[in-house]
Amino acid sequence: MSRNDEVATELEAFADLLEAKGVEYKPRAYRRAAENIREYPGAIEGLAADGEDAVGEIDGVGDAISSKIVEYVETGEIGELAELREELPVDMAALTAVEGVGPKTVGDLYEALGITTLDELESAAEAGEIQEVRGFGAKTEQNILDNIDFAREAHERSLLGEARPYGEEIRDYLAGVDAVERCALGGSIRRWKPTIGDVDVLVGSDDDEAVVEAFTDWDGTDSVIEAGETKASVRAGGVRVDLRVVVPEEFGAAMQYFTGSKAHNVSVRNRAIERDLKVNEYGVFDIEVVEDDDQRAGRLVAGETEAGVYEAIGMAWVPPELREDRGEVAAAAAGELPDLLAEGDVRGDLHTHSNWSDGGYSIAEMVDGATEFGHDYVAISDHATGPGMVGGVGVPDEDLWNELDEIEAVAADAEIDVFAGVEANIAPDGSISVDDDLLAALDIVVASPHAALDGDGTDRLVTAAKHPEVDVIGHPTGRFLNRRPGLDVDVERLATVAADHGTALEINASPARLDLTGSAVKQATEAGATVVINTDAHGPGEFEQIRYGVHTARRGWAEPGDVLNAQSADTVREFINE
Ligand code: DGT
Ligand code: CA
Ligand code: CA
Ligand code: ZN
DSSP: OOHHHHHHHHHHHHHHHHHHTTOOSHHHHHHHHHHHHHHOSSOHHHHHHTOHHHHTTSTTOOHHHHHHHHHHHHHSSOHHHHHHHHHSOOOHHHHHTSTTOOHHHHHHHHHHHOOOSHHHHHHHHHTTOGGGSTTOOHHHHHHHHHHHHHHHHHHTSEEHHHHHHHHHHHHHHHHTSTTOSEEEEEHHHHTTOSEESOEEEEEEOSOHHHHHHHHHTOTTOSEEEEEOSSEEEEEETTEEEEEEEEOGGGHHHHHHHHHOOHHHHHHHHHHHHHTTOEEETTEEESSOOSSOSOTTOSOEEEOSSHHHHHHHTTOOOOOGGGTTTSSHHHHHHTTOOOOOOOGGGOOEESOBOOTTTTOSSOHHHHHHHHHHHTOSEEEEEEEBOOTTOOTTOSBOHHHHHHHHHHHHHHHHHOSSEEEEEEEEEBOTTSOBSSOHHHHHHSSEEEEEOOSOOOSBOHHHHHHHHHSTTOOEEOSTTOOBTTTBOOOBOOHHHHHHHHHHTTOEEEEEOOTTTOBSOHHHHHHHHHTTOOEEEEOOBSSGGGGGGHHHHHHHHHHTTOOGGGBGGGSOHHHHHHHHHO
16 A cells, blocks of 8 residues: 555545544545545655645645644554544444445444444344434334345455555566566456455465565565465455465466466366366376375476466467356367457547546546547546436536537547547436437437446336437446445346447446446347446546456457447447437
């Protein structure tokens, strides 16, 4: 965790506890400051060394907050926050992971019932104690009971978008250690699963002791969970990282084994057995012994490289994103793996926000950001108002006409193509929240569900996909990873309609969403639909999150031809003008 992230996390914890105590306004200020510190390009400890005034130069950081930041950087603690934590000794992260439970609820339930953990919350709800608390009712209590299991499970997994940067940092660090010959990420993080149980790192080296030592000494390590001869585990920024060290000659076999998924490995092993071969984490051997104590028995056929392992059992190397046992073993054996979309194939972003709605930057800044990122085109698609849009985030139709003028003015000076768009809300009945005249005047219409996100949403989305002005169905299920599962959607039916009506289905690349999922993408493209990968960026710093969407598309076997924004601006224009 960078120092900026660390400080931001402390301020957010502060905000939660203040909110839990019923303090008004302040929590918002703390969250805003936290966000700006996270995005601040310089190192916070440098500013802190120059004193409170220097820290105060960051947007949204006033006197009260800057003195706390200096205190934190100097002493490793904010005194006032430590006191708050003692007053309210709650597991805030776990409790607020329950859909519908915010910091204020946590504070009220602690006050009334002394609840500090998920287990205590569950027992209280089961005993009917929560509905007796002032301001709570039977419905809230039932809601808690319905969502607690999901929260408990979710709380144990990190978002790919959080874990991946740590994984890459540690991989790059280890790659620079003398004793390390080969180094790679394995497990779910290499397969780009949306959530990660732990980060697996694999090293090929003849000096395991030196590698384990370098690993546990890493700057980013918060604590060492265990350190053995060839294995070690640490906690880094809330994520568990598992290291395994193998000899370089067995690195490929180990990578194949530790990348998983388990189901993929079972399929691979069965294919090997059919050929009188044995595959395990040490190599491919030319005898079919499954229950032999000597794992290395037999003549070694392959093991140094992963490609060699697959080749030895007569199949093409399988891209990690496909290793979920969804037909990839048969496809690789038949030489019929898809020609997957690559990160560099993406040419634009068709769903972004400016400060006309809830983004933090002007239209011109967003367009500059897209240009710098290397895109050929970008769409500005601010939220419209409409039923279900919370908290005055959306732009009313009459203002959207003015925004359209501004987008066109920025477009006239831009180096890249700029599409004028909107993100309209899809109401529960499938209707669209914006006037048809306005929809027709815009280049691109993204329509997304934002509220009433439970139950079957297929009819709702199908109705929207049929709307003649709608070009993209944004984050179709509305899920938030680890927070709410979103709508149930019959993807095949939606995709069939979308294909007929020239509507693209979004893979929202925001790490909190990754919606559609990989398996839904596979169903959608098999039904003939076009997908589009968008960041939903609320600032220029988020354009780079597109990679999470690209790898989700790859998990769905997507080829460049399946993806709208892997096409030229002209082709996109044709698609959205239809
Ligand atoms: P995660 O960490 O829950 O997000 O998921 P993975 O897939 O990273 O699972 P993890 O960390 O438990 O193990 C990493 C890989 O090691 C896994 O994908 C496949 C392999 N592996 C671990 N245990 C077994 C096992 O008992 N059998 C087989 N075939 N493979 C295993
Ligand atoms: Ca793992
Ligand atoms: Ca692991
Ligand atoms: Zn959006």
